Amino acid sequence: MTGNDSPPEDRPSEEAPDRSFAVDVEEVLEDDPDGEPSQGLFDDLLSGEPIFENKEVLRPSYTPHELPHRSDQINKMATILVAALRGETPSNILIYGKTGTGKTASAKFVSQELEQTSKKYEVPCEVEYINCEVTDTQYRVLAQLANKFIEQNEAHVERRLSDLADLREAVEEGSTALEATPFESTTGIDSRIETLEDELEEMEPVPMTGWPTDRVYKEFFDAVDYRERVVVIMLDEIDKLVEKSGDDTLYNLSRMNSELDNSRVSIMGISNDLKFTDFLDPRVKSSLGEEEIVFPPYDANQLRDILQHRADIAFEERALTDDVIPLCAAFAAQEHGDARRALDLLRTAGELAERSQSEHVDESHVRKAQDKIELDRVVEVVRTLPTQSKLVLFSIILLEKNGVHNINTGEVFNIYKRLCEEIDADVLTQRRVTDLISELDMLGIVNAIVVSKGRYGRTKEISLSVPTEETEAVLLADSRLSEIEEIQPFVQARFDN
DNA sequence: CATCCACCGGAATGTAGGGCCT
DNA sequence: AGGCCCTACATTCCGGTGGATG
Numbered sequence: 042m043t044g045n046d047s048p049p050e051d052r053p054s055e056e057a058p059d060r061s062f063a064v065d066v067e068e069v070l071e072d073d074p075d076g077e078p079s080q081g082l083f084d085d086l087l088s089g090e091p092i093f094e095n096k097e098v099l100r101p102s103y104t105p106h107e108l109p110h111r112s113d114q115i116n117k118m119a120t121i122l123v124a125a126l127r128g129e130t131p132s133n134i135l136i137y138g139k140t141g142t143g144k145t146a147s148a149k150f151v152s153q154e155l156e157q158t159s160k161k162y163e164v165p166c167e168v169e170y171i172n173c174e175v176t177d178t179q180y181r182v183l184a185q186l187a188n189k190f191i192e193q194n195e196a197h198v199e200r201r202l203s204d205l206a207d208l209r210e211a212v213e214e215g216s217t218a219l220e221a222t223p224f225e226s227t228t229g230i231d232s233r234i235e236t237l238e239d240e241l242e243e244m245e246p247v248p249m250t251g252w253p254t255d256r257v258y259k260e261f262f263d264a265v266d267y268r269e270r271v272v273v274i275m276l277d278e279i280d281k282l283v284e285k286s287g288d289d290t291l292y293n294l295s296r297m298n299s300e301l302d303n304s305r306v307s308i309m310g311i312s313n314d315l316k317f318t319d320f321l322d323p324r325v326k327s328s329l330g331e332e333e334i335v336f337p338p339y340d341a342n343q344l345r346d347i348l349q350h351r352a353d354i355a356f357e358e359r360a361l362t363d364d365v366i367p368l369c370a371a372f373a374a375q376e377h378g379d380a381r382r383a384l385d386l387l388r389t390a391g392e393l394a395e396r397s398q399s400e401h402v403d404e405s406h407v408r409k410a411q412d413k414i415e416l417d418r419v420v421e422v423v424r425t426l427p428t429q430s431k432l433v434l435f436s437i438i439l440l441e442k443n444g445v446h447n448i449n450t451g452e453v454f455n456i457y458k459r460l461c462e463e464i465d466a467d468v469l470t471q472r473r474v475t476d477l478i479s480e481l482d483m484l485g486i487v488n489a490i491v492v493s494k495g496r497y498g499r500t501k502e503i504s505l506s507v508p509t510e511e512t513e514a515v516l517l518a519d520s521r522l523s524e525i526e527e528i529q530p531f532v533q534a535r536f537d538n
Numbered sequence: 539c540a541t542c543c544a545c546c547g548g549a550a551t552g553t554a555g556g557g558c559c560t
Numbered sequence: 561a562g563g564c565c566c567t568a569c570a571t572t573c574c575g576g577t578g579g580a581t582g
Contacts, residue, residue: 253558450546467570469569491547493578494578497544501545
């Protein structure tokens with residue numbers, strides 16, 4: 042399709058959606074004491090045809106109102122959770138699925154609906170979301186939950202206090218409209234206010250550290266049980282929690298119901314790992330997995346629907362050429378059907394198109410976006426590598442740059458040693474360095490395979506699988522590594538043997 | 539066909555740092 | 561404050577090995 046090079050038809054696309062903003066920019070520029078010309082830095086960029094209409098929609102944080110191809114899962118969740126609206130305890134739910142399969146989005150969507158409906162019918166029902174990758178110990182989970190409920194209870198009490206204050210005022214004025222009030226006089230109200238204030242006094246947030254865990258648990262327990270309601274606790278990335286701090290938390294949460302007087306608790310676990318229940322206590326396993334919902338990866342067609350859906354909102358009309366979305370979908374489908382990845386790709390492609398001032402997003406932008414995302418990933422990984430790993434990687438790069446292929450561990454280790462001496466770092470043993478190389482392999486930064494060279498031993502053959510120049514630049518940005526000045530000697534040393 | 543290189547990689551053990559708890 | 565325990569990172573020790581080479 043080469044109809045893209047559209048003739049200069051409606052060149053003056055001056056209908057910038059946010060006129061006021063444009064004016065502001067001009068004003069600022071005019072007020073500049075230096076007397077800069079008003080044809081400023083941003084003018085060019087603003088004048089281009091806008092590509093995005095609403096970019097937020099493409100961000101991972103956005104929770105869509107419609108989730109194509111997930112109605113089965115959503116319905117099942119809803120069927121289970123209606124119980125909450127009838128004041129019963131919903132079954133615990135376990136949700137499985139790989140990253141970017143819409144688990145969190147669906148769960149959040151359902152919980153929003155649930156809370157809204159509960160307000161409509163005035164059934165007390167709440168959902169609390171916890172991301173266990175961030176909050177990854179029993180203590181922190183309990184503390185966070187406790188604090189959320191304490192906060193809510195406080196708000197609840199405060200509301201009742203202000204209601205009472207109003208009532209008191211009304212009674213004092215002898216308003217006749219209040220015959221139905223249960224209080225004869227202000228003193229009755231006063232004592233009620235007093236007890237509530239005392240209760241408010243007691244509600245102190247749990248400190249982030251310091252208390253014994255069971256005290257936090259008690260605090261949380263009391264806060265939940267403070268009044269009648271159904272509470273759904275949503276534990277995202279629950280596998281991380283189990284991995285890092287065992288199943289005690291889940292055990293405690295799942296047996297809570299038998300001790301609660303006023304409220305009911307239901308757990309909704311979201312996991313990336315299908316097999317994580319293997320590590321659980323059988324009791325926990327059976328109680329948690331009362332209902333299981335699986336989110337299979339999206340296939341390319343489904344991804345296309347999802348992208349189309351969002352693209353309609355996110356982009357200006359006709360900003361995308363026809364092949365953009367299928368291509369994004371195809372790329373992402375290769376990465377185990379990760380919708381997040383697909384959206385990321387689409388957004389990045391759009392940004393690239395915007396930056397290059399083209400009027401449409403086309404296939405080339407998608408391909409560039411693919412590269413950019415991969416490069417960003419690598420840069421981020423390399424940047425956050427520990428110093429020792431950086432040194433190892435740098436050694437590999439030095440060898441590679443010198444045209445050495447099929448690098449082996451011995452060579453890397455030699456160069457690595459010299460680098461360490463140069464910047465005065467601890468020299469690790471070769472055993473450790475092989476592990477570091479294996480880690481780099483895992484991260485996809487290098488490629489290492491064990492080969493036997495017969496008489497000449499057995500070693501890893503290592504090759505770089507990321508762009509040399511960029512990676513080197515990232516490494517040299519590290520304050521320790523930047524001390525390395527003369528690179529030649531290291532390279533030279535290799536040929537001396 | 540045995541040899542033997544040059545490293546692999548498992549296991550045990552050591553050490554530092556940090557959070558938790560009394 | 562001080563003991564305890566967990567985790568991450570390292571070292572030490574060492575048995576293991578694929579296959580070119582003599």
